[in-house]
Amino acid sequence: MANVKLTNVVKRFGVFEVVHGANIDIKDGEFVVFVGPSGCGKSTLLRMIAGLEDISGGEIAIGGKVVNDVEPADRGIAMVFQSYALYPHMSVEQNLSFGLRMTGNPKADTERRVKRAAEILRISELMERRPKNLSGGQRQRVAIGRAIVREPQVFLFDEPLSNLDAELRVQMRVEISRLHKELGTTMVYVTHDQTEAMTLADRIVVLRAGHVEQIGRPLDLYDNPDNIFVAGFVGSPKMNFIKGHIVGRGAKEVVVELAGAEKTRITQPLTDAVPETGSKVIVGVRPEHFGIAGEGDADLAVAIDVVEHLGGTSFLYARTADGEDVVIQRDAAKVPDTSEVTVSIRKSYLFDEKGLRLR
Amino acid sequence: MRYRNATAYRFLTPYLLIFAIFWVWPIISSFMISFQATRTVPWRFAPGFNWGRLIGDPAFFNALKNTLLILVIQVPVMIALAMVMAVLLNSPLLKARGLYRFAFFAPVVVGEVAYSAVFRLMFSLDFGIVNKLLNTVGLPKIDWFSNVTPAMALIMIAVTWRWAGYNAIILLAGMQSIPEDVYEAATLDRVSKLKQFFFITLPLLKPVIVFCAVLSIIGTMQLFTEPFLITERGGPGGGTETLGLLLYRQGFRSLNFGYASAVAYTMAGLAIAITLVQLWLTREAK
Ligand SMILES: Nc1ncnc2c1ncn2[C@@H]1O[C@H](COP(=O)(O)OP(=O)(O)OP(=O)(O)O)[C@@H](O)[C@H]1O
Numbered sequence A: 001m002a003n004v005k006l007t008n009v010v011k012r013f014g015v016f017e018v019v020h021g022a023n024i025d026i027k028d029g030e031f032v033v034f035v036g037p038s039g040c041g042k043s044t045l046l047r048m049i050a051g052l053e054d055i056s057g058g059e060i061a062i063g064g065k066v067v068n069d070v071e072p073a074d075r076g077i078a079m080v081f082q083s084y085a086l087y088p089h090m091s092v093e094q095n096l097s098f099g100l101r102m103t104g105n106p107k108a109d110t111e112r113r114v115k116r117a118a119e120i121l122r123i124s125e126l127m128e129r130r131p132k133n134l135s136g137g138q139r140q141r142v143a144i145g146r147a148i149v150r151e152p153q154v155f156l157f158d159e160p161l162s163n164l165d166a167e168l169r170v171q172m173r174v175e176i177s178r179l180h181k182e183l184g185t186t187m188v189y190v191t192h193d194q195t196e197a198m199t200l201a202d203r204i205v206v207l208r209a210g211h212v213e214q215i216g217r218p219l220d221l222y223d224n225p226d227n228i229f230v231a232g233f234v235g236s237p238k239m240n241f242i243k244g245h246i247v248g249r250g251a252k253e254v255v256v257e258l259a260g261a262e263k264t265r266i267t268q269p270l271t272d273a274v275p276e277t278g279s280k281v282i283v284g285v286r287p288e289h290f291g292i293a294g295e296g297d298a299d300l301a302v303a304i305d306v307v308e309h310l311g312g313t314s315f316l317y318a319r320t321a322d323g324e325d326v327v328i329q330r331d332a333a334k335v336p337d338t339s340e341v342t343v344s345i346r347k348s349y350l351f352d353e354k355g356l357r358l359r
Numbered sequence B: 001m002r003y004r005n006a007t008a009y010r011f012l013t014p015y016l017l018i019f020a021i022f023w024v025w026p027i028i029s030s031f032m033i034s035f036q037a038t039r040t041v042p043w044r045f046a047p048g049f050n051w052g053r054l055i056g057d058p059a060f061f062n063a064l065k066n067t068l069l070i071l072v073i074q075v076p077v078m079i080a081l082a083m084v085m086a087v088l089l090n091s092p093l094l095k096a097r098g099l100y101r102f103a104f105f106a107p108v109v110v111g112e113v114a115y116s117a118v119f120r121l122m123f124s125l126d127f128g129i130v131n132k133l134l135n136t137v138g139l140p141k142i143d144w145f146s147n148v149t150p151a152m153a154l155i156m157i158a159v160t161w162r163w164a165g166y167n168a169i170i171l172l173a174g175m176q177s178i179p180e181d182v183y184e185a186a187t188l189d190r191v192s193k194l195k196q197f198f199f200i201t202l203p204l205l206k207p208v209i210v211f212c213a214v215l216s217i218i219g220t221m222q223l224f225t226e227p228f229l230i231t232e233r234g235g236p237g238g239g240t241e242t243l244g245l246l247l248y249r250q251g252f253r254s255l256n257f258g259y260a261s262a263v264a265y266t267m268a269g270l271a272i273a274i275t276l277v278q279l280w281l282t283r284e285a286k
């Protein structure tokens, strides 16, 4: 087992810089998830840790040893690919043992490792099959098995569940979580699905366009996002953003008025510098933080367009007077039957014009 | 549905007619001709005449031997060479890939007569560049056209030159369809590049290799151009005569169509038989 430390890691493809100085410190035994929209550089970062991509700048250390110039096979990592990357012409058993056989590992040890991996992943009955005769979930297990057989110090997963259907994805997610508990090995996991990130991670690294936006435990990111991007990315459905401006300020607080709703004023305590009166801000409200009128910091009148009933909860798709779309989460029993409704804002986040959190 | 099928067939009729007249009929007709004595006028039905001659004809066995010898040596060498070329073409280190791809493919497009003339020139006894090169490295000149062994070698070299690039392009296409991440997984598994080639690339390419081999076997069974043009009608003294050439000689020189048809059917039968054996040997394990 080992920790992984990225220091000012930069990646350039030709003149294109796609990772701009990432600093990430992954502790021994930790489950860290890289999450971000498509093309933000998650896979690139992971592949640099694996050694499949050169590091253009900075340093990557695994287990305290800088590995920039270490061969991929010598880094003590094992990787699970999005497309599984199984050897199509080999049986499951051969897929698992291929690496060890090719490198002259003692036969008895190879057999022991393969057997153990097969037991952990419950694929013992599939050992003679070819990958093309396996279901997606089974292939995924074999791919993970091949990683386990290497007995690595760090597991790397690149969107391992994205080719599975929704139900299987949930099932495999639980399975990977269980695997982490069982093995206790450091795991780095890439996904663009924030639900996967929230449910699996000890800590989440949120990436955008090659920048690390925030690193933190799932609930910290949810409760305390550093900026509008993280706020919008974490949580489902995503946070609503409503324009506003500052109409009053105290030493340690501001009063914000929402655009097009003079009566909706929110007073926010601030510990950092307090912005000028009149400056524009963005107010973030999570769908679940709207309440019954009068029970929150401020009330907001909205017009409802569509209501989605999911059973226990419902989502109200509505517009503010200023024409901004908001999503409101409600208990199914408390959905109003009028098209105009006033809701309260129970909790909100304040961001400046650049998207940075004001707090 | 039936109506639509009928319409489709009506559209296809002109083609089917031509196909039947110029393709199906000759096949049937030549089969029947092979059972006729065609050196007499009129031709008469004599089932044992041509086929009987075939099994005792030294010229036939000479041509068969030459054809099979070329097949057994040239096809494996060419496919191995094509594989090497494909690997090089596929290498990320290669610059100007498109140029090489074109260069490898070019021999197929070059006119047969032109290429044969160039080969005759290159291998000529006194003026050929090949003998000049041999001389400069201290080897004796070789008389490529008057001795059987060099002449056979020359045929094989020429055929290989002409078709290796073609096969390399097919193999390259196969190689490029193997996903990159399989190799990455193997790299992480500490499997060397050489072992990756033998344990991943080759097995995954097997269907493509078999395809190339089958094409080459069929092509070589019909080999005609090179021994006709380069070694001048199978010279020296029938030393490079192939079945294709024998067929031509019997059919169009001696106008003995019955015997030529029998040779043609033998060639086709052998090509099918060898291909079936090949497919059986390389069949997918159940
Ligand atoms: N070999 C390459 N050459 C040039 N640019 C590349 C290369 N590989 C990736 N990129 C670029 O680097 C950026 C990051 O790519 P990366 O594959 O890491 O994204 P990602 O976050 O994994 O996205 P996804 O969720 O779609 O997998 C992208 O803009 C991509 O176009």
Ligand SMILES: [Mg+2]
Pocket (backbone or CB within 6 Å): A042, A043, A044, A158, A159
């Ligand atoms: Mg990716």
